[in-house]
Amino acid sequence: MTTSTQLLPAPVIDETARLLIEHYVFPEIAEQLAGLLQRRLAEGAYDVGGAEELARLVTADLQSVNGDRHLRLKHHADPVSPEQGAASLAAMRRDFDTSLGGAPRVQLLDGGVAVVELAPMLFPLEWAAEPLGAALTVVSRAQALIVDLRGNRGGDPDTVAFVCSYLLDERTHLNTMHWRSGGRSEQSWSLPYVPGARFGGSKPLYVLSSDSTFSAAEELAYNLQQLGRAVVVGERTRGGAHPCKGWTVHPHLEATIPVGRAINPVSGANWEGTGVQPDIPCAAADSLDHAHTLALARLAG
Numbered sequence: 579m580t581t582s583t584q585l586l587p588a589p590v591i592d593e594t595a596r597l598l599i600e601h602y603v604f605p606e607i608a609e610q611l612a613g614l615l616q617r618r619l620a621e622g623a624y625d626v627g628g629a630e631e632l633a634r635l636v637t638a639d640l641q642s643v644n645g646d647r648h649l650r651l652k653h654h655a656d657p658v659s660p661e662q663g664a665a666s667l668a669a670m671r672r673d674f675d676t677s678l679g680g681a682p683r684v685q686l687l688d689g690g691v692a693v694v695e696l697a698p699m700l701f702p703l704e705w706a707a708e709p710l711g712a713a714l715t716v717v718s719r720a721q722a723l724i725v726d727l728r729g730n731r732g733g734d735p736d737t738v739a740f741v742c743s744y745l746l747d748e749r750t751h752l753n754t755m756h757w758r759s760g761g762r763s764e765q766s767w768s769l770p771y772v773p774g775a776r777f778g779g780s781k782p783l784y785v786l787s788s789d790s791t792f793s794a795a796e797e798l799a800y801n802l803q804q805l806g807r808a809v810v811v812g813e814r815t816r817g818g819a820h821p822c823k824g825w826t827v828h829p830h831l832e833a834t835i836p837v838g839r840a841i842n843p844v845s846g847a848n849w850e851g852t853g854v855q856p857d858i859p860c861a862a863a864d865s866l867d868h869a870h871t872l873a874l875a876r877l878a879g
Contacts, residue, residue, distance in 0.1 A: 585828070587624035587632060591615050593827045594636065594651060602649070603758045603820055603836045610643055629653055629830040645851055648793065648822040648836045657829040665832040666824045670733075674701045679709025680733075683726070684716050691873045692720030693866065696741070700733030700794045703740055707773070710737070714744040715774030722782035722873035725798075728812060728862050732793025735766055735821060742801055743769040745808070747779035752801045755821060757838040779807060782876045784869035787812040787854060788862035793819075797840060799854045804844040809872065811858040812865035819850035 595612035602608035618624060618639055626632050633653035640649045658665035674680060683695035694717050700706065717723055723745075735755065742752055746768050753766040777783070785799045785808045796815045802808035820836030827833050840848045860868050 585627075585629055585632065587619060587626070590632065590651075590828050590831060591619045591624060591636070593825075594833045597825050597827070597833050597835055601758065601823070601835050601837050603756075603839050604644070605758070607643055611640060611649075614639055614643070629828060633831055646820060646836060647816060647818045648820045648834060650834045651827070652824070652832045652834055654830050654832060658826055658832065660826045660829075662826075663824050665826050666834070670699060670701060671705075673698050674705055680706050681709050681713035684713050686720070687724075687870055689870075689874045689877060690721035691724065691870055691877075692717040692722070693724045693726055695726040695729070696795070696798075697726070697729040698731055700730065700737040700741070700798070702734045703736040706734070706737050707740060710741060711744075711773045714741065714772075714777065718744070718775040718777045720777070720781075721877055722784070723777050724784045724786060724866065724869045724873065725808070726786045726866065727791050727795045727799055728786050728788035728865065730791055730795035732795055732818070735794055735797065738794050738798045738801065739766050739768055740772070741798060743772045744774075744776050745779065745783060745802065746805075747776070750805065751843045752805075753797060754841045754843065755838045756841060759837065782873050783808040784873060785810045786862070786865045786869060787815050787856055788865075789813045789816060789853075790862075791815040791854070793821075796849050796854050800842060800849050803854065803857065804842050809858060809869075810854060810856045811869045811872070812856050812860060813862045814855055814859075815849065815853040817849055817851045817853035819848035 598608040598612050630653045633651045636651040680701045685693045750768045755764045819840045821838045822834045822836040824832045824834045
């Protein structure tokens, strides 16, 4: 790891390649990508003036083989801790503190239809359980609910399960994560108990999506769609189904590398590369009005 802010591409590339080979969920592709990065380094492709430009070039190369959007060299304007995961956590904490804990809007529309916006992330559950539980309890009394994920770029799979638990009646298998480390699998289930009141599993539920909706937010939409619990309204999502971890490889650069893959128990597949396909396609900007209209018609019927 480099210890000064001077940009020497070779140590950054060497460390990124090492992390890929050690951790990337697809070992064969990790070998390919590590070789590609070293070739590009030798060609002088990474001889650039700044960390931001290097991050852009390396990310393009990392995503060139299989289009994995979680595979990135991420630039941070402020220097970040060398501790594993610290760069992402610090940025997340700032977003958490300025978004009411990830539930920036709870609103009641005409006809008893509520909206809860979950953005900009599904934060780590130890932070988010209290604000999300409060928001979801407030909307539990609504006749129909719209969950707005248009501005949500992902987060914690445990938080996905927590949110799903408010929108279902009984304990339900949501997803299975297959981790590279140890070849282990881990099932995700909705919870038997939630703090506060559930909206439950029978009233009309709509999820709003955009082409920015990503990662854990896609899992939330996909889980509810595959269970037949929610109607997804809006745009096809970005298509990232691989949980990842981050390693600081330079004071301003973080390598984010997927360490597992998701398999849905209903579809036997996931949304990697394809995104979540909306049930009702429309422009993201129009999706709230569209979902509200659908909810009112369903309630009237």
